[in-house]
Every structure is written in C-alpha cells, then in structure tokens.
Amino acid sequence: MRTIDRLKRRFFSLVHKGDKERQMNDELRFHLEMEEERQRGLGKGGDEARRAAAVAFGGVEDVKEACRDARGTRLFEDLAQDVKYGLRSLRRSPGFAAVVILTLGLGIGANTAMFSVVNTVLLRPLPYAEGGDLMVLRQSAPGSGVADIGISPPEVVDFRSQAESLEGVAEYHSMTFTLLGGPEPRRVQTGVVSASYFSLLGIAPVLGRDFRAEDEQHGADAVLLLSHEFWTKDFGGDPAVVGRRFEMNDRVHTVIGVLPPIPRYPDENDVFMPTVACPFRSRQSVVEDRRARMLQAFARKKPGVTLDAARAEVAMVAERLRRQHKEAYSEQALGYRADLLPLREELVRRARPTFLLLLGTVAFVLLIACANTANLMVARMAGREKELALRASLGAGRGRLMRQLLTESTLLAVAGGAFGLLLAFLASGLLATFVSRLTPRASEMRLDAAVFAFTLGLSVLTGIVAGSLPGLPSWRRLAEALQDGGRSGSGATRNRLRSALVVSQLALSFVLLMGAALTLRSFAKLRAVDAGFRPERVLTAEVHLNWSRYLTAEHRLDTDRALAFHENLKARLESLPGVVSASPAWTFPLNSSFNNNGTFRIEGRTYASDDALPRGEARGAGAEYFDAIGVPVLRGRKFDARDRAGAAFVVLISQGLARRHFGDQDPIGQRLTTGGQNYATIVGVVGDVRNASLDQEPKDTIYLSFLQFPGFSCQYFVRTLGDPRLLERQFAEAVHSLDAQTALHGVRTLEDVRDAALGSTRLTSALLGAFALLALAITAAGLSGLIAYSVSQRTHEIGIRMALGAAPRRVLRMVLGHGLRSVAQGLALGTAAALALARLVSGLLFGVAPTDLLCFVGSGALLLVVATVACLLPARRAVAIDPQIALRSL
Amino acid sequence: MANSVDLLQGTLDLLVLRVLLPGPMHGWGISQRILQVSEDVLRVNQGSLYPSLHRLEEQGYVAAEWGESENGRKAKFYSLTKPGRKRLDQETADWERLSSAVQRILRTA
Numbered sequence: 001m002r003t004i005d006r007l008k009r010r011f012f013s014l015v016h017k018g019d020k021e022r023q024m025n026d027e028l029r030f031h032l033e034m035e036e037e038r039q040r041g042l043g044k045g046g047d048e049a050r051r052a053a054a055v056a057f058g059g060v061e062d063v064k065e066a067c068r069d070a071r072g073t074r075l076f077e078d079l080a081q082d083v084k085y086g087l088r089s090l091r092r093s094p095g096f097a098a099v100v101i102l103t104l105g106l107g108i109g110a111n112t113a114m115f116s117v118v119n120t121v122l123l124r125p126l127p128y129a130e131g132g133d134l135m136v137l138r139q140s141a142p143g144s145g146v147a148d149i150g151i152s153p154p155e156v157v158d159f160r161s162q163a164e165s166l167e168g169v170a171e172y173h174s175m176t177f178t179l180l181g182g183p184e185p186r187r188v189q190t191g192v193v194s195a196s197y198f199s200l201l202g203i204a205p206v207l208g209r210d211f212r213a214e215d216e217q218h219g220a221d222a223v224l225l226l227s228h229e230f231w232t233k234d235f236g237g238d239p240a241v242v243g244r245r246f247e248m249n250d251r252v253h254t255v256i257g258v259l260p261p262i263p264r265y266p267d268e269n270d271v272f273m274p275t276v277a278c279p280f281r282s283r284q285s286v287v288e289d290r291r292a293r294m295l296q297a298f299a300r301k302k303p304g305v306t307l308d309a310a311r312a313e314v315a316m317v318a319e320r321l322r323r324q325h326k327e328a329y330s331e332q333a334l335g336y337r338a339d340l341l342p343l344r345e346e347l348v349r350r351a352r353p354t355f356l357l358l359l360g361t362v363a364f365v366l367l368i369a370c371a372n373t374a375n376l377m378v379a380r381m382a383g384r385e386k387e388l389a390l391r392a393s394l395g396a397g398r399g400r401l402m403r404q405l406l407t408e409s410t411l412l413a414v415a416g417g418a419f420g421l422l423l424a425f426l427a428s429g430l431l432a433t434f435v436s437r438l439t440p441r442a443s444e445m446r447l448d449a450a451v452f453a454f455t456l457g458l459s460v461l462t463g464i465v466a467g468s469l470p471g472l473p474s475w476r477r478l479a480e481a482l483q484d485g486g487r488s489g490s491g492a493t494r495n496r497l498r499s500a501l502v503v504s505q506l507a508l509s510f511v512l513l514m515g516a517a518l519t520l521r522s523f524a525k526l527r528a529v530d531a532g533f534r535p536e537r538v539l540t541a542e543v544h545l546n547w548s549r550y551l552t553a554e555h556r557l558d559t560d561r562a563l564a565f566h567e568n569l570k571a572r573l574e575s576l577p578g579v580v581s582a583s584p585a586w587t588f589p590l591n592s593s594f595n596n597n598g599t600f601r602i603e604g605r606t607y608a609s610d611d612a613l614p615r616g617e618a619r620g621a622g623a624e625y626f627d628a629i630g631v632p633v634l635r636g637r638k639f640d641a642r643d644r645a646g647a648a649f650v651v652l653i654s655q656g657l658a659r660r661h662f663g664d665q666d667p668i669g670q671r672l673t674t675g676g677q678n679y680a681t682i683v684g685v686v687g688d689v690r691n692a693s694l695d696q697e698p699k700d701t702i703y704l705s706f707l708q709f710p711g712f713s714c715q716y717f718v719r720t721l722g723d724p725r726l727l728e729r730q731f732a733e734a735v736h737s738l739d740a741q742t743a744l745h746g747v748r749t750l751e752d753v754r755d756a757a758l759g760s761t762r763l764t765s766a767l768l769g770a771f772a773l774l775a776l777a778i779t780a781a782g783l784s785g786l787i788a789y790s791v792s793q794r795t796h797e798i799g800i801r802m803a804l805g806a807a808p809r810r811v812l813r814m815v816l817g818h819g820l821r822s823v824a825q826g827l828a829l830g831t832a833a834a835l836a837l838a839r840l841v842s843g844l845l846f847g848v849a850p851t852d853l854l855c856f857v858g859s860g861a862l863l864l865v866v867a868t869v870a871c872l873l874p875a876r877r878a879v880a881i882d883p884q885i886a887l888r889s890l
Numbered sequence: 891m892a893n894s895v896d897l898l899q900g901t902l903d904l905l906v907l908r909v910l911l912p913g914p915m916h917g918w919g920i921s922q923r924i925l926q927v928s929e930d931v932l933r934v935n936q937g938s939l940y941p942s943l944h945r946l947e948e949q950g951y952v953a954a955e956w957g958e959s960e961n962g963r964k965a966k967f968y969s970l971t972k973p974g975r976k977r978l979d980q981e982t983a984d985w986e987r988l989s990s991a992v993q994r995i996l997r998t999a
Binding site for chain 2: 023024026027028030031033034035037057058059062063066067069070071
C-alpha cells in the first residue's frame, strides 16, 4: 500500500509540477527572508543583511535540485527534458537523422520480419490445445531407408488400447474425391479421420458441430467438416453451408460444420470425413488388414507421463505386435519399429535451419547498421564537443550528458523501428508465401503484440548500443574544446574507434556475402541439375475419375471402362492442334511425396534371404510418357497400345537399375517381379530421372505399363509445339466432354513443377542475397564516410604535401591505402568468421562445400571492388585540394 | 561555522523528526531550533535540510501544510504523521543503543 501511495504522490507531483516548483520557491524565499531578518537583528544594514543571508544559505539552485532529487520525480523530468532537447538537436541535423533512421529502419525491419516468422513458427505454441503433448505416432523401417512406413487400421486399434501412456490415438489419411452439387465437379482433398481426431487436437469447429462417435459407426450417414480455407474460398464464408448436402462417392454427404483456421497439415485438405465415409478405408478387407499401412496416426501423451516413458512404451507395444503377428511383419530386414515424435518439431523440422540462418543473417545486418550509426555518431560528436563542454560547465554531470546522448540515439532507433515495422508490414505477404513453402504454420503469421514488443525492445537496445559505443569525450577534451574556440582536433582514440567499427562492418559484410554466395551457388547447382527429363513445353494436370462410376460388381476398378476413358482422352488431346504427344502416368517426376519403394526379384537369380533383395521404385507410365516428358528410351522399345490389361506383363527399367543389376548382360527379354507371382518381361531401358527431388540421385526405377495398372487418379502430360499454357482450356474441355464428373486439378507446366522443386532454395538465396547487398551498401557508406572524414581532417597535411611537390597520384595512393588497410583487416577477420561459421550452413547447401574457394574469392573480390569505389569517391576530393587554400586556412 | 559538526543524513532525519514532536514547524524554525537546543553546535545546512524535509514528506513521515508564520508571512509548516512518530521511536532507540555502545568503548576499551 505504501508503495502505491508513494507512486501516487509522485505522479501527482508530476501532474502538479508547476505548483510544486512554485511552492518550493515560496518556501525557500521565506527561509531567506527569515534569515535576512535575523541578520538585521544582529545589527546589519539592509543590503548587508541580505548578502549575509544569501551567503548563509548557499546556492539556491543547488538546494532546489537536491529537493527535486529527494522528491524522486527527477528521472521523469530529466527524460522529458532530454527528449525535448534531443528532438531539437536532431532537427538541426536532418541529414544525419534521415541516414540513421533509414539504415536502422532497414536493419530493424529485417529483424522484425524474421522475428515474426520465427515467433510464429518456432516459438509460439501450436494452435492446438496443450499442443506440447501432441505426438506423431510413426512406424518406420530403418533397414529399408523408409522413415515412415505408415500404420494400418488394426495397428491403430492396438496402439489405442495397449499404450497406457497415451490419452488417445487418432488416425488420418488423405484422398481426393469428387464433390458434386456445386457449379462443376470439384476435386476435393479429403482428410479421412477418426471421429476423435479434432477433439484429440483440441480443435472445435467455428460453425456447426464436431464429429461424434456415432458418425464413425458402420452404416452411419456420411458427414463432412469443411476446412476454413475451403469454406471461405468456395462458399464465400456463408454460414448457411452447414446442413447442405453434396454428392460424393455415390452417397449423400451432409456438411455438419466448419473448422477454424489451423495449420494445413499433414495435407492441404478441403474437407474432412470420418473413416466410415471413406469407401476404401471402410472396406472390411482393409479394416482387418494389418499390412494396409495407408494411415498416419496422431496421439496425445498423458500429461504426467514423460516423453521418454511414452516412447519406451510405444516401442514395447510395437515389439509385442511384431511377435504376435509375425506374418504382418515378415520383412525382417526392414527392422520395423514405432516411435513418438512431438508434433511441434515435426511441423517445423524442414523450416528450422533455414529460418535460423535467416535470423542470423538479419542480426548481422542490424549489427552492421548499428556499427554504421555508432560511426556517424562518433563523427557527429566531434562537432558537438563545444556544446557538450558548455552544458558540462553549466553543471550537467557526466551521467547526465551520457543520458542525453543515449536519449538521442534511442529516439533515432525508435523512429527507425517504426520505419522498420512499416517495411515488415509491407513485406509480410511476400514473406508468408516464402514461409508456406517450408512449413504449414505460415497461415498463422501476423504482426502481433509480441512482434511489436520485440521491435520496440530491439529499437531501444539498438539505440543504447549505438549511442554508447562512441562514449563521452574526456573532461580534459571538453575543457580544451571550450578553450580553443571549437577547432575540433583529431582524437586519436576516436579515429581508432571509427576504424574498428568500419573494420567490423567489413568483416560482417564479408560473412554475409559469403553466406549469400554459398546459397546462390547451391541454387545454381541445383538449377543446373539434369533431372533426366525435358520440362519445356509440357502441360500437366491431375485427372481424377469419379471412381464410383468406374466400379465393377465386385467394387473393383472397372479396368475396361477406365482404359476406354484414357484411350479416348489421349486421342482427343493428340488431335488438338499443336499437341505432339499426350500420356497419363501415376504421378509426376520430382514428386517428393510419392513413395513406392519396394523389393523386386530377377528371374533365375537366387537371393540368400529377403534381406538381400534388390530395391527399386515402381511407377506406372503410359505409352507416350517418355516422349512427352523427354526421357530417352536407350534400348529396346517403349510401351505401346498392346501393353494393356490382359496382355503379358511388361516393364521398362531405368538405366541405373540396368547397370547395377545386369552389368554387361542385355536386360531386354529378362523377367522380374515386384513382389507378386507374376513375372514381367523387361522390354526396354530408359534414362535415369530424379523422381523424388533435385538433390537426390535418381533411384532405380521400374516402370509398369499404365494400361496394365490404371488407377482412379493419374497425372497427364501433354507435349506441345508452342506455349503449353494456351492449351489449358482445351485440355479441360477434352476431359469434361468425355466425362463431366471427372475433376481436373493442378493444371500447370512441367517447368512449374521443376521450379516448385527449386522454390524454397530460390527464395532463400534471393533473401540472403538481398540482405548481403543491403549490408554491403551500408558498409560501403560507412567506409566512404570514414575516409571522407579523415581527408577533411588531414586537409592541411595534404595541402602541405602537395605544396612540397607530392604528385596527386601519391596523395590518392596515401588516402586509398588508408581505406584499403581497413578492407584488408575486415577481410581477414571476415574470413576467419566465415570459416568458423561454415559448419552451421553445410546442411543447407547442395553441391558446394561451405569453404568453397570460388565463393570466398568471389565474395572477397566483390567486397574489395565496392570498398575501393567507396574509398575513391572521398579520395578524389583529397586530390582536388588546392594547396594554397588549404595552407591559408591554417 | 567553525564549531559546527557535519551531520550524517540519517541523523539529520532523526533530529528533524524529534524537533517536530511538540508540534508543527516551518523549515526555518526547525533549523533555528536545532541550532538553539544544540547550543550552536549543530548548524544545519539548508542544502541538507530541505531535501531531507522533502524526502520525509515523500516517504510519508511528515505532512506539510501552508500556514501563517509568527510574523504574519505565508510559510510551509511540517508536522509528524503517525508513521513518522513510529519511525522517531525506532530511530531514537537505535541511536541510543549506538551512542551508548560508542561511549562504552570510549570509556573502557
């Protein structure tokens, strides 16, 4: 209570500051008058008495100051005064203020932007209730190199009932279905989940209701929850959508609710349905099949249980299952195991290193901006010594002067912070696009209170650091400044400080240039990678049959009708003017999420055990696939129309597989099988393709004939003579004219596919490059300023030299030498720092060593050139000095 | 001021509080009272007295009020508050303990 009273009083005395001052004056005047009276009583005359009273009292102003201090309002009053004074002083040098606000603003803005990313993605808790307890339950087979083999329906049931340390286990998988009832068939990405999925995550719908246990009973009415994005985009956020009925998979589906905006993880789903609504998942054969590992599982750890204990229990359950159901875990070589991974880490695993690298980069940029500001302040200090000396002689303490300087630099930094915030706001859209390539949490990004607080804190910190680096001149200097009429002499300390600041800027710039060069080079290497296909002039799109119309009586794909559709579509597409060839395939190259790895056997060979079986990836491709995407057929033949369902099985193999497993033998005519009893004849060898990603070596691939293994969904490729985009509309018309219920999705060119595979690398290197150039520009300005300052200081000396006959070239060399010495020191320091930091970035590079010589030399050369230009500009002024004028002004 | 003694801040606070015990008094009166009672030994510097008064007021040990002085002028009168009285008791006890301890040492050690 006392403290509150005191604060109240303090505030009150600030509000009534004028009152207080007047009262204090009255009180002290009264004292003086009484003293005067007393002196008169001692027999002194009027003037004499007054003088004696004044002497007895001492310095009135000192007493007042001491009283103000005692009242404790001093700090606030001083601050207000400092701010007022600081603003006035900065108004007098608008150029200085503008440069500082600009550089600090860029530095702080970059940090604000990156912090908003890191805050959202790495710091803020997941937008799920108690997100820290949410886990991914993952089964892996390290022996086969597959990090995630999926989980089957019976396994989900077992983990749910046997793992005591888990509060719940929910399953998830995603499929594409065709939603009918809107203006046109809509292919919807559908998350198929346990009824408890959203309550496990701790998410409640914003409209309508969540799934209930009865929605997951066999024979329940099919219901749908819409994702927030799908709802706003396709239904304009209309609340009346709840209760609407759509046709999907030949059944009526009723919308029961809309989800809040949540990370679009694991997939960008449009709608969600309970497991029983999924025609595949609900099949009895799948429900009972322990090997149908088509699902992902999420679990919530019980709050009291440690992560280690839960993981140990999950591993134990997995081991028990493996022993109980030997037939389902037969491939011993796979080294089957199960584990828990915190969901939070899983969501940002890919993004973390990149973001930390960028955060480090912007921190460097800010350090450079900070050093530059400090440098400018040192230079400005020289011109202010007189002013400071004057204030000191009027009674301002050293601390008081320092506080004044810090207030000024903080004012500047806060203004810079405001500017930076504006920049970050302007860049936020662009940044979100970038972040979304790396993590599903991008949608949560916003400039919130935490970001504002960060920016303010960073600004104040920057102001204090930049303001205190220059330090105060010594009292002796100030005294001299007052005496010698203001000729600001050259403090050797100050020059050393300025040089040190510029050298550190140069060193930091070099590190940033090096980082940018490395990522740029990685990007260039990645872009130059020959993925094994020719992406130019190819249009591609997913084609999703409304599968319910292509079923046999046994609920299997009606191959004949599907093939008829594909043969018709191919014919129509190829009859379009400008189309060279068209073909379906299971999926597109560079598709990192398609994973169809497995073992195979070559006929006539014996394998010691299952462990020794060769591995490869199976992909279905149509007859013209290789022509369409430009993969060479090296030996034998490609597929043709005869290789359709019912005919003898044929395969094509990739060059790598042929080399590894057939060596000098001719593989054509040999037979292999990918697991089943049916052997397929190898009819050709095709070029290697990087099917997974650009930075992974091509895998051994076995191509199956699409016409022998068609599916409900596939990817089409159309090679054209001209711009493939012009065919988009005709492509859609061809598909819909054959079957109006067929959904077409993701129409793009094959070059887009390739670019997407480069996407995050391209943006990362562009960002790093931009930051490095920004830093370089600030550093160059700093260096230029330093040289200009030293030239102005040495005007007389240079004048004398020139008067004594020094050639302009010599003077130029002298001035340049000064600058280049700093550059050399900066390069040496920067190289050491870059070597020390090299290890940190190596994981983000492709095909480039973190100590790449070319990058070192290139960065160094660029820095040297820019620095030389930065030095040359002021050096030219030195050469232009007229000795006569320089000497006369001495 | 030849025979005056410098006062430690805490001691001055104690004296001010004690002087105010009989009743309200203005700053000038306080300084004169201390001088008088100490028989001209303790001459209080105004540079210490007023900050001390303002600090005690800020801390709530004394209250201030404007009133009329004995010669009819407007003056600021200070009076002890209840916390001030308690503080005075405490400080007096502390002071007595300290001074008797110092005396014991001076006499016997």
